[in-house]
Amino acid sequence: MQRQKILVLYTANSALDSPVIGWSVYDGTGQTRPMAGDQDEPPYRTGVDALKDGWRLIQAAQLLPHARGAEFDLAYLKYEFFFEQLVEVKP
Amino acid sequence: MTHLPLLNAQQMAQFVARGFLRLDGVVPEALNGQFLQEMGEIAPPVPGRGLMRTYGEMLAKAGVPEVAAGTPLDQAYEDGSALAKLVQLPVVAGAIRSLVGEDPIFDHHFLHVTFPPAYHEASGGENVSQHTHQDSTIDPRTAFDIQIMYYPHAVTREMGGTRFVPGTHLRRVSEVALGRYQNIRGQQHMVCEPGTLLFIHSGIWHGGGINLSDRTRTMFKIRINPNPRSSRTQVRQFDVSTLVPQNQQRPIFYVKGPLPPSVEQTLMTPEPWFEQDTGRLEFLNRIRLWRYLTDDPTYDADYWLTRVENLAEV
Numbered sequence: 001m002q003r004q005k006i007l008v009l010y011t012a013n014s015a016l017d018s019p020v021i022g023w024s025v026y027d028g029t030g031q032t033r034p035m036a037g038d039q040d041e042p043p044y045r046t047g048v049d050a051l052k053d054g055w056r057l058i059q060a061a062q063l064l065p066h067a068r069g070a071e072f073d074l075a076y077l078k079y080e081f082f083f084e085q086l087v088e089v090k091p
Numbered sequence: 092m093t094h095l096p097l098l099n100a101q102q103m104a105q106f107v108a109r110g111f112l113r114l115d116g117v118v119p120e121a122l123n124g125q126f127l128q129e130m131g132e133i134a135p136p137v138p139g140r141g142l143m144r145t146y147g148e149m150l151a152k153a154g155v156p157e158v159a160a161g162t163p164l165d166q167a168y169e170d171g172s173a174l175a176k177l178v179q180l181p182v183v184a185g186a187i188r189s190l191v192g193e194d195p196i197f198d199h200h201f202l203h204v205t206f207p208p209a210y211h212e213a214s215g216g217e218n219v220s221q222h223t224h225q226d227s228t229i230d231p232r233t234a235f236d237i238q239i240m241y242y243p244h245a246v247t248r249e250m251g252g253t254r255f256v257p258g259t260h261l262r263r264v265s266e267v268a269l270g271r272y273q274n275i276r277g278q279q280h281m282v283c284e285p286g287t288l289l290f291i292h293s294g295i296w297h298g299g300g301i302n303l304s305d306r307t308r309t310m311f312k313i314r315i316n317p318n319p320r321s322s323r324t325q326v327r328q329f330d331v332s333t334l335v336p337q338n339q340q341r342p343i344f345y346v347k348g349p350l351p352p353s354v355e356q357t358l359m360t361p362e363p364w365f366e367q368d369t370g371r372l373e374f375l376n377r378i379r380l381w382r383y384l385t386d387d388p389t390y391d392a393d394y395w396l397t398r399v400e401n402l403a404e405v
Contacts, residue, residue, distance in 0.1 A: 008271065013367045021364040024273035036220045036273045037254040037280065037300050072372050074262045076269060079366065 001091045003028040007055055007083040009047050014063055014079050016047035022077055029087050047081050055083035095185035099333040103189065104357040107380045110260030110292040112190075117182050118286030123243040126173035126311070129154035133204065133307050136213035142206060145214075153202055155311075160199055164315055167197040174200075177241060178313070186290055189329040190237050191317040198236060198314035205251055205299055205308040220251065221299035222270030226314070229265050233383045234317055234325060236293035241311040244285050250308045251300025252281035253289065258362035260294035261376040269296060277363035281310075326386045334385065343393045354381070355392040371395070 010022035020042040025034040044050045051057065059082040098112070106112050130153045134145055155174070158167045164187070168175035177183060187195055211218035226238065246252045256275045280300055281289060291297070293314070302308050317324045334354075341355055350356055358377045361370050375395050382390045391397045 022272050022275040024271060034273060035301065036223050036298050037278065039274050040278065072375055074369055074372055075264050077272065078369060
């Protein structure tokens with residue numbers, strides 16, 4: 001039986017080999033309980049380092065044009081990459 | 092002319108750039124003691140008893156008044172109470188005056204208590220940190236509210252502390268929509284001595300840390316608005332005599348070494364989490380906030396706004 005682990009990396013620009021500035025982990029195996037504020041240093045220096053460690057990229061943020069009149073508005077982190085690992089667990 | 096100790100230009104620039112002002116150990120020990128005494132005892136954990144029930148009973152018993160939103164701050168607390176004394180401390184009153192101006196308005200307050208593992212075990216709930224969020228709701232104003240976070244007792248790292256991300260306050264987000272972000276480079280945790288105050292811009296991203304110690308953690312928060320009926324609201328309320336006239340722009344990009352400390356240097360210092368492109372937009376937004384607070388619509392730092400406001404085609 002397999003369960004999914006999710007790693008979300010936020011990078012400094014849209015390149016997967018740019019530095020990681022934010023990160024989250026969600027563990028579907030239940031073996032760990034990651035949560036907000038649990039780690040002050042990123043698990044990987046870049047997104048590519050996560051690939052090298054066996055994480056599979058499953059989604060990347062789109063690059064969208066800037067709405068006229070709102071070019072300087074900032075909201076959510078822009079460069080978001082979702083990775084997964086499938087982990088074997090005992091039934 | 093006020094006799095309050097106002098924030099200077101450098102402190103204001105720090106607040107504009109990073110969205111917080113931390114004052115360590117400024118509340119006297121006797122006042123911390125009075126506050127904790129007025130808050131009262133917190134009932135010990137009882138097996139099978141829900142944490143929300145414990146919390147509700149604690150709030151009902153605590154010596155914190157119910158205050159109508161929109162009350163003038165100077166009428167919010169009974170004279171002689173710990174909270175009245177807190178907002179009247181010169182260092183506190185001076186910071187409030189500098190940041191939100193004359194006759195500020197009480198918005199709301201809350202007694203935040205974070206419980207150690209024994210309470211969660213007894214109630215059957217999960218002990219987990221709070222998702223990162225921005226308080227209230229989407230706020231498109233240039234004007235801002237402040238929140239004072241008061242730590243009446245020492246907070247260790249094991250106790251969690253308030254987590255916040257410096258420099259996030261100018262982002263227009265919708266409360267806990269950003270809860271997906273667990274960790275952001277440069278995040279800070281409020282580990283502090285008793286009597287520490289954290290003044291935050293109302294837009295700062297923050298959340299309560301998980302308490303893994305063996306005692307409860309108490310933090311009291313007061314949200315304060317500028318008064319729209321005051322003649323000068325938030326504008327030029329800090330010690331403007333400390334502003335250094337800006338005769339020309341600094342050299343940019345090609346510089347032969349570090350530039351000296353200045354308001355510009357503070358406004359142009361990035362946070363570790365800044366994206367490479369939007370980090371520049373953060374600079375623009377900081378300059379706009381500085382223009383507002385100094386009432387100087389032509390102010391610029393490192394040419395960012397001058398360049399995009401040069402409408403040569405017109």
